[in-house]
Structure formats: C-alpha cells, structure tokens
Amino acid sequence: MVKKLPSARERILGAANRLFQGAGIRATSLDAIAEKAGVTKRSVYYHFRSKDDLIAAYLEARDEPNLALFQSWFAQAEGDxxxxxxxxxxxLAQSARHPKWQGCGFLRTSVELVDRPGHPALVAGRQHKKRVEAWLAQVLQEDHGEEAAMAxxxxxxxxxxxxxxxxxLHRDPSYLESAGDAAARLIRATSPG
Known part of the structure; x- marks a missing residue:
C-alpha cells in the first residue's frame, strides 16, 4: 500500500501549527511558514488569501482534534x-509537564489578537470554546438538568x-490538577441528592 503524501495545504497548516504554537502568530512570518512547509510563499497565498486566513485555518484545524481528545479522556476515565x-x-496537567508545552493555542492567539475583535481566528477560537462548553453541558445534563448543566x-x-x-504564568502544571479538583467538587456539590 502506497502512503499518501500530505498536500501542500496540509504541509502549510502543519508548519503553521508548529510555528504559531512555538513562537506565536505575530512572531511567525509567512516566509518562515513557507520554508518550514517546503513550499514557496506564493503557494501559501494560493491556499490562503492572507496570514489572517491562515491563522483562522490553523485554529479551525485544531478544533475537532482538541474536542475529540477531551471526549476520549472523559470516556476512558473511570468513576462518576x-x-x-x-x-x-x-x-492536561500531564501534557503541560512536557518541556515544549505552550498552553492553549486558542487562548494564546486571542491574547495576540486582543486588539482585533473581529479577526477570523478569534471567531474560530470562540466557536471552539463554545463547542467544548456545549459538550460539557451535554455530559452534565443527565445528572443536573439542562439549565444547571449549562451554568x-x-x-x-x-x-x-x-x-x-x-x-x-507560573510554569506549574499542578494548577491544572487543582482546577480539576475544584471542577469535580463543584459537580458533586451541585448534583441533586
């Protein structure tokens, strides 16, 4: 069986993902992305009208895999x-212990684009966060009812x-573990019965 090579668009998105996650979106040039992807800058513009479109596509490409990962961790866990x-x-705390961990790409991008509220990447970031929130509400709804689950x-x-x-800020992943403990306590404290 012949392994299919990634398309130019896939290579560009992969390069953008690595560079944006590592250095940030403003510090990463289209030239650097083109070089990392092994394409010309013209090819980048063929697939994406602008750097703004590429930034949005980078986040859109992370949406489904990130949510699927959360869902997988939830499904594999034991207990209530x-x-x-x-x-x-x-x-997430375990991931944050990796030396190359750079945090949530959606949040990091939103910080870099705080002065551009209509930017397509911020739209993609908001949509992702709302999808995660809606999924959490769905899994909480059975025990809490719709309104309480949404809150x-x-x-x-x-x-x-x-x-x-x-x-x-602190480079201390235990804060994620503390937040997880708080989330569990909150869920149990608000469960009927």
Missing amino acids: TAARVESIFRH LARQIMLLLDGAFAVVL
Missing part, C-alpha cells in the same frame, strides 16, 4: 461524571481556561 471531568484536567459547564470552562493562564 465528576471524576471523568477531573481526568481531563489531569491529562456548570460555563464554570468548568472558567476553571479550565483560568488554569491554562496560571500554568503558563
């Missing part, structure tokens, strides 16, 4: 819903994204 949500935080999912998102920020 609270323990399974807490396992997401534990896995609880929002609180868990605050714990998650707040922990991402504090871990980057």
